[in-house]
Amino acid sequence: MRVIFNGKAKQMRALWMEGKTLVMIDQLALPGSLKLVKCKTLESVAAAIEDMTVRGAPAIGAAAAYGMAIGWKDGKDKAAARLRKTRPTARDLFRAIEYMLASKGDPFASAERYATDVADACKRIGEFGLPLIPKKARILTHCNAGALATVDYGTALAPIRAAHAAKRGIFVFADETRPRLQGMALTSWELLNEGIPHAIIADNAAGHFMRRGEIDLVITGADRITLNGDAANKIGTYEKAVVAKENGIPFYVAAPLTTFDFSLKTGNEIPIEERPESEVLELGGIRVAPKGARARNPAFDVTPAKYITAFITENGVVRPRDVKKLAGRAQR
């Protein structure tokens, strides 16, 4: 991704190795400042996944792969056990751990191959998504499914980057994405760095703009996609998908094949992580809710297949009903 760093444009990934140290952009410090966090131990990688210094399913996968490499010498099974406990919903985390456990040779080389495969897949998602974006399209996206979440390019942001590079004159509406505001803090930051025109909106406003004909298509990422074409993604995605369908607006989910979990038949089998109440009740560490008030804070929701126009993958555009065929191919 393009990042303006000390006044200069640089190409940068969300995380990378320097020798045996994992370096990652501190996503908790964005957009206020661009800070790099260095992890030299398995425990520090696991903690960075848990506290969301790194977030986004594919980036978490890459972090886990690097974490496995770093922890390898003290026992790969111990490393796997520690990393599996970090975040429950993201499919990529578990896949990256399995990938590493099955790998031969230098674990650092394996982890690097894993991360580069993720970045390459995202680049191809951009290429396959580009034809779906008309000239002057006004695109809604939710949360951050950008380069920060995916090592590079992004999933939802990959076709958006490609359309901008192809000078399609697009405009992006970025849902702020409460409670953690990844849309406001991260997606807007990536779009600003690329020079893509956009507006941040309260999550509540997306439906209003859809109804008024001010949004032409929606692209989001996904955390897990099941055999029947249901997709789990950041809380709020489901509402946007329902309202998009109601208004005849195409709703695309951009995700690498690693996000597909063919072991699950439907989205109802996906465990939904409930995160701390404080994420809702506080803003920037300051309590806004009345004393004694409680919150519910599901981090993800499930969008049933019927609301999804298509998945944009690194192998092409796939209708929800054809996800089963991908599974068949994956098993062969």
Add this chain to the structure above:
Amino acid sequence: MRVIFNGKAKQMRALWMEGKTLVMIDQLALPGSLKLVKCKTLESVAAAIEDMTVRGAPAIGAAAAYGMAIGWKDGKDKAAARLRKTRPTARDLFRAIEYMLASKGDPFASAERYATDVADACKRIGEFGLPLIPKKARILTHCNAGALATVDYGTALAPIRAAHAAKRGIFVFADETRPRLQGMALTSWELLNEGIPHAIIADNAAGHFMRRGEIDLVITGADRITLNGDAANKIGTYEKAVVAKENGIPFYVAAPLTTFDFSLKTGNEIPIEERPESEVLELGGIRVAPKGARARNPAFDVTPAKYITAFITENGVVRPRDVKKLAGRAQR
């Protein structure tokens, strides 16, 4: 409404007269602290409306009526002119001023009658809404349509209060309602004071709970309702209504008859106020968005009649298609 003040439960309105002084709950200080603001002059009442110490269309109307009474001795037309300049969009404000100008006798008695009429209408909304709430109902509400906004009882919160008083064992999901967080700051505060079990949720989470069968009905307020049964209300209401319908969940709009604007045929004629970008880009005065980012901030949206199960008014429950009949009656 029930308010715990210095450890004791008290019945309190959002604003009331003590002698010739208007006392109001400072809604800007909530939920952090319960502060009372005293207004002895027309100018201080006008300022309290302008800076949103008092907010919510019916409560603003009552404040204006009291303000007229306070300013009466220095010229009622001068008082009317000053108050008309405070919040140009609130319909009740103008209605209250006209009510006072047309009144005979003691202006303080007239203002008291106006405020009591508003509170009584809300109480009846609660009575008519009560039969719509089953035992153990889990109710979603959006923004604050409570006693703070309406002198007493509230509109959306009136049936909720009534159901709690009738020991129906209800549970409320309160949308936090970005960007201004009236759900988190005000609705939750009212519910806590009444002892009504509830959880604050990010606006994004409402759809998730609806899809999972954890919400039985939705009740919101309204800012304006048109002849065809469309309703303008706080931004985000439209999304909740669409998702409720998709899940077969009744969606009720509670509003006094003064909210119906029979001069407008459909919601498309309602002007939608866009408020400052800073409400989205900043939280508690601190910028969260990246430097250079822009926002769009529509304050209201329009929910078409087809998503509304019924309106709950002080004269009974009205289907959207029957709003026209109310207009006929109002004209006779």
